[in-house]
Amino acid sequence: MSMFQDIPVDVGVIYEGERIRRKDMHVELGGPDIKEKFELARVKRMEEVEDGKISIIGPDLKDMEEGKSYHFGILIEVAGAKLEPELEGVIERRIHAYCNYIEGFMHLNQRYDIWLRLSKKSYQKGLNSFQYIGKVLHRLFKSELPIIEKMQVTFITDAEKVRDLYNEALQIYEARDARARGLKDEEVDKFYGCILCQSFAPTHCCVITPQRYSNCGAISWFDARASANIDPKGPIFEIDSGELLDPVKGEYSGVNEAVKKRTLGEITKVWLYTAFGYPHTSCGCFEGVAFYIPEVDGFGIVHRGYKDVTVNGLAFSTLADSTAGGRQVDGFHGISIEYMRSPKFLQADGGYKRVVWMPKEVKERVKNFIPAELADKIATEEEAKTIDELKAFLKERNHPVVESWKEEAVAIAEAVPAEAEAREEAAPAMVPTITAATLPITAGGYKIILKDAKIYAKRVIIRSVKSEKPEKR
Ligand code: SF4
Numbered sequence: 001m002s003m004f005q006d007i008p009v010d011v012g013v014i015y016e017g018e019r020i021r022r023k024d025m026h027v028e029l030g031g032p033d034i035k036e037k038f039e040l041a042r043v044k045r046m047e048e049v050e051d052g053k054i055s056i057i058g059p060d061l062k063d064m065e066e067g068k069s070y071h072f073g074i075l076i077e078v079a080g081a082k083l084e085p086e087l088e089g090v091i092e093r094r095i096h097a098y099c100n101y102i103e104g105f106m107h108l109n110q111r112y113d114i115w116l117r118l119s120k121k122s123y124q125k126g127l128n129s130f131q132y133i134g135k136v137l138h139r140l141f142k143s144e145l146p147i148i149e150k151m152q153v154t155f156i157t158d159a160e161k162v163r164d165l166y167n168e169a170l171q172i173y174e175a176r177d178a179r180a181r182g183l184k185d186e187e188v189d190k191f192y193g194c195i196l197c198q199s200f201a202p203t204h205c206c207v208i209t210p211q212r213y214s215n216c217g218a219i220s221w222f223d224a225r226a227s228a229n230i231d232p233k234g235p236i237f238e239i240d241s242g243e244l245l246d247p248v249k250g251e252y253s254g255v256n257e258a259v260k261k262r263t264l265g266e267i268t269k270v271w272l273y274t275a276f277g278y279p280h281t282s283c284g285c286f287e288g289v290a291f292y293i294p295e296v297d298g299f300g301i302v303h304r305g306y307k308d309v310t311v312n313g314l315a316f317s318t319l320a321d322s323t324a325g326g327r328q329v330d331g332f333h334g335i336s337i338e339y340m341r342s343p344k345f346l347q348a349d350g351g352y353k354r355v356v357w358m359p360k361e362v363k364e365r366v367k368n369f370i371p372a373e374l375a376d377k378i379a380t381e382e383e384a385k386t387i388d389e390l391k392a393f394l395k396e397r398n399h400p401v402v403e404s405w406k407e408e409a410v411a412i413a414e415a416v417p418a419e420a421e422a423r424e425e426a427a428p429a430m431v432p433t434i435t436a437a438t439l440p441i442t443a444g445g446y447k448i449i450l451k452d453a454k455i456y457a458k459r460v461i462i463r464s465v466k467s468e469k470p471e472k473r
Contacts (some may be wrong), residue, residue: 003139008126009103011136016100016199026123027064029072029157031115032305036159036166038112039074041092049079051150054134058158061118062128072116073156073165076137080149087230089176089223091145093216096285097196097235098140102133109285110218111173112166113304130155147230177338180220183210185250185272185344189241192224193258196235197283203266204283204326205259207239211344212250212272216285217336237262249274249348267328274348275299275333282334284324288362290346290355291319292331295387296394298356298401299346303337308381311357311390337362341369352378353400357390374400 004011022028030037064070074095092111099107104122108115118127127133134153141148156162185191187210194206194214206214210221219227219236227236242254250272260268269278275290282289288303293312302310302319309315323332333346340362345351352374360380367375377399384390394402 003143004136007102007132007136009105009122011101011103013101013199015103015105016097018100018104018106020104020106020117020119024119024121025117026066026120027061027118028069029114029116029118031069031117032307033069034071036163037072037114038162038166038169039076039092039095039110039114040165040169040172041076041078041088041095042172043083043085043088043091044077044079046079046081046150049077049150049152051152052138053152054131054138055152055154056130057154057156057161060129060131060157061123064157066120070157071159071162072114073154073162073169074114075154075156075165076141076151077154078141078148078151080147082147082230083149084226086222086226087147089219090227090236091141091148093196093218093223094141094145095137097199098137099133100199101140102127102136105133109304110216112170113287144234145231176223177213177220177341180210180213180222180338181341183221185209185211185241186244186247188221190225191239191241191252191255192221192228192236193239193262194219194224194236195262197285198326200285201281201283201324201326203263204281205262205267206283207255207259207270207272207280208236209241209272211342212280213336213338213342215280215282215287215334215336217287217338220338246271249277250344251278263326266326270328271348273344273346275346276330276349279328279330279333281326281328282323282332283326284320286320286323286334287336288334288340289316289319289323290333290335291323293356293387293390294331296356296391296401297404298354298394298399299349301335301340301355301358301362303359303362305361306359310359311379311381311384312387337365340366350400356394356399356401357384 076091076095078091096107096110099105099116104119104127106117134155137153138151141151156165192208194208197204208214208219208221208224213220224236227234228238239258240254241252242257243252245251245253251269255272256269259270267281270280271278272280275292288301290299290301291312293300300311302316304316306316310319319332323329323334339345346354352370355378357379360382363378363380370378377394377397379390379393384393
């Protein structure tokens, strides 16, 4: 792009989705090792913004030590006659996309959770100052969103200053989210879709409704509406909700049609309020994961910042791998924290009556939205670190899921005689079954990948490859 001739590296959509591994990074900004980090967009009055001004508070890229992680904040201030504070969330979310356009500059996540890396290669090419990053952002924002008349960018790397602004930013996010609460999905006839994350997960499409906040936790229904109004051809678009086909699961005819179109036929049906059947897809930017724990027939929740393993022995990163990629995976569900404040939260699965575990930090953030009678029945890492401890806790507190354990035990006991009588007929149920999210088969020089495959076989023969070597004569 000629508008970036003075930038030492290439800039373009082809770099979206580029990952920079630790061994290839020059420095890291924010990320899991740094507690306080943020990105924030603010709409200001015309006289408060100096167009094109780029400020750096703290060490610039060239002053940073190779291999280190730094406190980091990006503050974008914009002004324009038609700009409204409602657009702040949407402008802020575009930071993710536009930073990723820069060769060798990776941006992950959102808001208080950002994680950026600069590659060694791009640093060596001369990308050694935030001035360049600021110039790119300024030009991209102004060319893609002409409603922005003036824009200034401030990069903050001074740890103290980041800390101060981080606390301010948290209050601003909360005020923004609170504005969107109260409106019900049934009260509107338009929802919004977002495909901003298709560069990372090509079959992912967020459906943003008043009561199902975007997975990244950065775009409310109001934000999405404002975005679709100013940029109707952009990544956020209007969806006519259509007919409500299932009020409990949250199936709308218009959502099915829109998602099918935007995922090129890959996803044909979406149930908005459940983690089973046809759940909302998950890209990779979700704030948390709701994961089904079969041993207790309940859900655990874990957020991105949780460093320990969860109650089922798996870390967030492992659970996120099973969830991400624009798929619909039963029992692995990407969510935002704000969705946990919605009365529609996992409604079809029982809502909070089905939630059994979550980190203390998440519980604290959503405590006013958990029904009072359930608050003490949901364990955190302090009460349960293993499934056995969780079972004991749930039983002691008489969590509603415990009822289903009894029902299951009765059902199994009743089923036994019938099964014995009809052993012959039941034989097919004993056929070995292999279930896999992706099952690669290599044959004749081709690799065939079966997605979400369930294979029934009369016999399964597992033979070591070594044993198939021709015998010596
Ligand atoms: S998580 Fe969803 S709403 Fe958020 S940027 Fe990605 S696609 Fe858009």
